[in-house]
Amino acid sequence: MALTTPSPPQEATPTLWTPFTFAVFRAIWIASVVSNIGTWMQNVAGVWLVTTLTTSALLVALMQTATSLPAFLLSMPAGAIADLIDRRRLLLFTQGFMAVVALLLGGLTLLGEVSAFGVLALTFVLGIGAAINAPVWQTVTVELVPRRVLGFAITLNGVSNNIARAIGPAIGGVIIAYYSPGWVFLVNAVSFLGTFAVIYTWKRQADVTSGPAENFMGALRAGMRYVQYSPAIYAVLFRTFAFSFGASAMWGLLSVVIARRLHLSSGSYGVMLSWLGAGAIAGAFLMGRVGNRLNYNQRVLLGTLVFVGTNVALALAPSILWLYPVMFVSGVAWLMTMTSFSTTVQLNVPKWVQARVVSMYMLVFQAGLSLGSVVWGELADRASLELALLATAGWMLLSMLLAIPFPMRSGEGLNLEPAGHWPTPTIAGDVDPDDGPVVVMVEYQVEPENQPAFRLAAEQLTRLRLRDGSLRAGVFTDIAAPTRITEFFYVATWGEHERQHHRFTKEDLAVEARVRQLHSGPEPPRVTHFLAFPKSTNVEVPTPYETMESPQ
Template sequence: MSTSPAASAPQPQATLATPFTYAVFRAIWIASVVSNIGTWMQNVAGVWLVTTLTTSALLVALMQTATSLPSFLLSMPAGAIGDLVDRRKLLLVTQGFMGVVAFGLGALTLLGEISALGVLAFTFLLGIGAALNAPIWQTVTTELVPRPVLPFAITLNGVSNNIARAMGPAIGGVIIAYYSPGWVFLLNGISFVATWLVVYRWRRPAEISSGPAENFIGALRAGMRYVQYSPAIYAVLVRTFGFSFGASAMWALLSVVTARRLHLSSGSYGVLLSWLGAGAITGALLMGRAGHRLNFNQRVLLGTLVFVGTNVALALVPSEYGLFPVMFLSGIAWLMVMTSFSTTVQLHVPKWVQARVVSMYMLVFQAGLSVGSIVWGELADRVSLQTALLGAAGWMLLSMTLALPFPMRQPEGLDLTPAENWPDPAVEGEAIDPDDGPVVVMIEYQVPAADQPAFRQAVERLTRLRLRDGALRAGVFTDVARPEQITEFFYVATWGEHQRQHHRFTREDQAVEAQVRQFHTNSEPPRVTHFLAFPRTPNVEVATPFETMEGQQ
């Protein structure tokens, strides 16, 4: 398979169909549809099988825990691993692992040798595979299509899951009714094999090493530090939690509304979910045609407003027929909001930290859904169903105000390719071990007094970049004897970490640095000095990051 998006990149403006012109994306997207259908079939069959094997409601409820708990435990480690190892190889491992687990569960079920606890154990193992797989599967899309096409590719990934949500439970239910859940598990195993074969055929170019290799713990720290000092990413995470916390009421209480308030059967519940899935697919088509008319911030606000109405309708609309158009619009809004969050995250993050940031986004999203489900469910039990749904509507209306302190920034025009503009410092004597440190870097500028207020504003952005890319402390000092001489400094734990800073610096960051340097009036470039701990201290333990100097946040 060809792996270079540029090889056949169409020149006209991208549309929703454009990602399908790239052979690898097309193959992997089809495989994801098949795999997602298998996963939804598995979910239905697993819950049904446990229901028939035990009378314990707790064991049935634990099926959801077995599915979601691995995501809480492994999402961030999975992101770190995804940025440290070859993503194609990791996908082969995770897809193969899940295939083996599904085949094992299917065989034991058909042989009549499975128990309720056994189903829980196998479901937990599948959850581990899914948790390790998810951040990589999200980020691999960026390697399959060029940046202008990426928003449409991410939208199509959302469509894939909604097609599976509409088809998987229905297919699984038919197989369970006429045959056995064991056959569903085997079919799910086959879906993993199909995906494994597609990934195996993908000839991903070998990555060129950029700087000293990170260790696992250091990679986790780097990912969290990147989010902490990236306002665009931090804003998305806050908005994601606000939305998912309120939207969780629909997912958690829809079945209760169907059964207890409207007194309908499980078939009606399935029909309502089908309307939701149809809305999501329609939303993808609408975004493909007219999505450019709204920026990501406007899409999230509009989608949140729709969900305000969704929760109100679930609380007050007296018939299922009145809820059909509500669920359809909710599906459109869900896809619009989730693709806006996901696209914003992926387009604002360079490749070296992409899987880690995506894993944190997924963790925050799942946390919002999980905590929200508990809160709204408890409120429904203690007060009333209507009160819980109206409370969720009020929360979502209030969450729209988050757009003021946490606006979502547009990613158009960002150039996140590595700048590689920092020359390696001259080193006298023996080579420096990557674990030697700490390291202090000082950069001296000559800035006239009249320009210093503007310089200060510009250097604050650069300071944040230093902290984001690995510095434990950063700041700016003025020479009291020569007020026009200003020294920027940043403190890094090891020499290897400083070398990684060189390779993390992007062309977008280079533009920020250029804005700072334009205030330098000396004919010579700013003087850069590197200081290493004396005597050299190998294997310095990474300290807890210091706060920046006051006024440099």
């Protein structure tokens, strides 16, 4: 039976359970729980296998890098691809690819033909599939539920991963103890089949193209430019890197704490991850009840403070009994912080650039995990495990100061649908989408007493022009007539300017309206489009000197 996205039931105040009323979201969520269980089983088996194959804490910590580095390298290209091609087909490819890699790793392990470096290498290849899959998987949620329940849907996605974290490590630990890590890898390969089947039956509505199609490099540049001129987005990116760089110590060194400092088995490592997962699940219900009392900025600060204590406890706790409640509270903090980052990003980004911005968010997050794993692992090898964990706690404490220059801004209530209010410019003759560059000029009449306010409003509008595709933008005053002010923006091609028409959102209308309210002329502001002078010669060319007749 094919899955479609039905109309939502009668609108009511959304709750944590509201996303489950949408059939496709519900089916994909269930399949993702199964797949995530397999992934967490694989993570435990991979880390523990490397721990038994080598004595180097650095190599163990590099398992986190092997998982995270592909995302660092491929997140941005993957985001551009996800915005350009059919997302359903891309998901089918990535799920099949990861199943094959997990199957290969399982077979080699059972045959005894794998080394610590081999596990790292195949984990890296599996991470490539995950890196391509992640941006499109994140943006699919936006298509399955309406904007008003998106925050709850993202929280449930976090619950899915943490249910798996609570169950998967325990199951993985039992299989490792009684059988072999190779069987865990094979189970993970099978777990991808449920997600593949659900995605295969999903009849996704085709995207309606707005403006000329983008090419890959142009799409990549557009995504980076959008982030560059979006303060709400790059504030999240700074905070995300600082948090993930510090949090990587817990993920990268937890198995070393269990095996080397506390001298316990793989089962204890799995139980610790289960406590983390249980805390995250509890955190989802806690956020559903009291989450509205804290804004996203406050949630991140609280989560960071909890992780300061987490790292201190991992360094100094005398027994594992002390760490059980610490891991539980850390799970709550992890879910609260990560859903705050993810929801803030997705609520502040329109659909046309969504996968690209999400991919950059994930790139920054994975960069923090990858770099942090190397730094803290190397410090643990060269100094001591305890010093590395205490240094991490100090880092996270200092990172809380970033809330001052980079506060997180909620995107709830923003209307990011295309405004569609710009009239199509009059064109004399044919203009190819690749023709350019293009200069657009908007002429205003602004009285002297209104010019300070106009300048401030125009600065915001200039940022929007640059964000949506302009290479340059600015405002000029006619020195002969100071009340005549001209806004200009410079775009690479005519096709890119047409895409600007579709990128300007209803939320942006308020910025443009503030500028136009200060225009005092009898007519609306005059808009003129200029295209670069054609390559073909269309003016009279003087006759070369040598061919000119001598004067009589």
